[in-house]
Amino acid sequence: MQRLLLSLQSRPENLTAAPPAPDTSSGSRSQTGLSVHLPINALYVSGGPVEGEVELDFRQLRQDNAQEVRVRLRGLARTFVTLDKTTLQEDVHLVRTSVAVWRSGDAYPPPGSDVLRFPFSFQLPPTLPPSLHYVGGGGVVDIKYAVTAVAVRPGTFHRNRRVRVPLAVVDRDSRAHIRDRLLGLAAGTDAIPWRTHRTQENVRKGLWGNYGTVQVQLTIPDIPVLPLFAPIPFIIEVKTTSPPLTRAKADALPPGKPVFPPAPAEFTTLEFKLRRKLHIRANAYAVDSSSDVAVFTRDASVISAAHADPIESAWSPLHGADEKSADAPGTWVQRAAFRSSFRLTCAHTFKIDNADSEFHLDVKVPIPGVGNNVHVKVPVVLTSGVDAPVPLDGLRPHAPTAGRDHPATLTYRREFWDR
Missing domain, CATH: 2.60.40.640 (Immunoglobulin-like)
Incomplete structure (x- = not known):
């Protein structure tokens, strides 16, 4: 069965580092100077917050000549339809926002450390479709959400450094009772x-x-x-x-x-x-x-x-x-x-x-x-x-679960987050 994949927020001091997506433009903090920390084992809900921290390796950022670090929240619904050997694509942007958390010269790590940590907070739109990946019958539906930290580097031949963490999102249920x-x-x-x-x-x-x-x-x-x-x-x-x-x-x-x-x-x-x-x-x-x-x-x-x-x-x-x-x-x-x-x-x-x-x-x-x-x-x-963010522990089954997979696990691919 098609399934969701979840993670969500708690208090900043309880944050756990979430693994970055395996993407050619992202990597671990030792490679990019960036890591995104999100609370794990929770579900994001439309209209609710997405909060966390981005951790910067100041030494690596200086070596890369990074001028700015931004955190982006993206949601995209991408579809493909194939008819008579011709495939068309359509993108619908569901959420597209970003915030600058650091600029060169703004802040430095304390003596004896190369690490800077900055909190971020976003608000999801009030209505959203659920995370979904589907292929079949001549069509493809990819509904994806992600938080991405981007180290901006000047120059045509210097690619920006990125680390992204996929999110799972469901729509807020007004009849959650x-x-x-x-x-x-x-x-x-x-x-x-x-x-x-x-x-x-x-x-x-x-x-x-x-x-x-x-x-x-x-x-x-x-x-x-x-x-x-x-x-x-x-x-x-x-x-x-x-x-x-x-x-x-x-x-x-x-x-x-x-x-x-x-x-x-x-x-x-x-x-x-x-x-x-x-x-x-x-x-x-x-x-x-x-x-x-x-x-x-x-x-x-x-x-x-x-x-x-x-x-x-x-x-x-x-x-x-x-x-x-x-x-x-x-x-x-x-x-x-x-x-x-x-x-x-x-x-x-x-x-x-x-x-x-x-x-x-x-x-x-x-x-x-x-x-x-x-x-x-x-x-x-x-x-x-x-109707509100829920830790995954609160969604563990106490009755039979439809499907072979763990409940509250919606799968998705992580391919197209290059924008």
């Missing part, structure tokens, strides 16, 4: 109403014959959005009804043999996932690209917490039939139910000039035969679940 309620529901201290989404289809074994029916229900909390980093419980219920079957034929069925259409015996025989559609634009080109973000029926943590009710199966007479008669018409009814919870750690729903996303939950129950699979699809809106 929903995450708190879900955490309370998992702890047994809160109650939330539920809502059920249902699909029923007629199915048959082959091209001819009578139809049976399959009814699938997905029940989830009745909430307007699904927040990240919170356990979201669900119930999947399947009811199958056979084609007409007399009482005598029902009594003659071998014990344990499923009747068509069969009810699923195990959670992992279903397919339950979160899908995302990205609408990607790059100037005159546009493309829609869909992909699986998380497949819960393959996630070990969701599977381990899943509870399956024993399958109920019985012959049921049709209305008005004499159920004691061997020739009484009826149907074979089977029921199965599965309960568990998942935790989302993907980039949430967003909309900007060159890209937007939408999500839906998809339950698929496989039924033997051609075209017999039954789906329940539920559109959902994902939010960050947080």
Whole structure:
């Protein structure tokens, strides 16, 4: 699944040096005279601060003839769309600000030291899309944020020295209380109403014959959005009804043999996932690209917490039939139910000039035969679940996590920060 990568601020005296990105124009303080110190293990939120310190090696800066050191905060949404072997690119600047922290002659290190440290502080815009890297379906979306320290060197042939640290950012969630309620529901201290989404289809074994029916229900909390980093419980219920079957034929069925259409015996025989559609634009080109973000029926943590009710199966007479008669018409009814919870750690729903996303939950129950699979699809809106900077320790899972990766870890590449 696509994932975030996080870091954030605390008090300056608690700052820990964050490793610079592996970039040809940046490096360690011994190479560039610069290092950026940011608090680690926290998540940045739109509208919130980005604070830290830049550390200067005064001796190295003098050797490089650096005239100024600036700290920059950049956010960029870059998209590519390829159609008919032609690729177009579009950039949208999300945040672009900088501050000078040192100029030649302004300050010197204390006696016996070559080190200078200067604090910096930025404020993120009030609304931002989440950090994201996506490639697929003829499109690319890169949404990146970074803090960069730049030592400015005069002269055409003297490249500026840089050290940059990528940030992970999510949008501030005005309904963050929903995450708190879900955490309370998992702890047994809160109650939330539920809502059920249902699909029923007629199915048959082959091209001819009578139809049976399959009814699938997905029940989830009745909430307007699904927040990240919170356990979201669900119930999947399947009811199958056979084609007409007399009482005598029902009594003659071998014990344990499923009747068509069969009810699923195990959670992992279903397919339950979160899908995302990205609408990607790059100037005159546009493309829609869909992909699986998380497949819960393959996630070990969701599977381990899943509870399956024993399958109920019985012959049921049709209305008005004499159920004691061997020739009484009826149907074979089977029921199965599965309960568990998942935790989302993907980039949430967003909309900007060159890209937007939408999500839906998809339950698929496989039924033997051609075209017999039954789906329940539920559109959902994902939010960050947080309204202020949160240490990562506060986002550790206490319930199953969707995906194989550590929660609160959104991946991204670090390639294009040369501006």
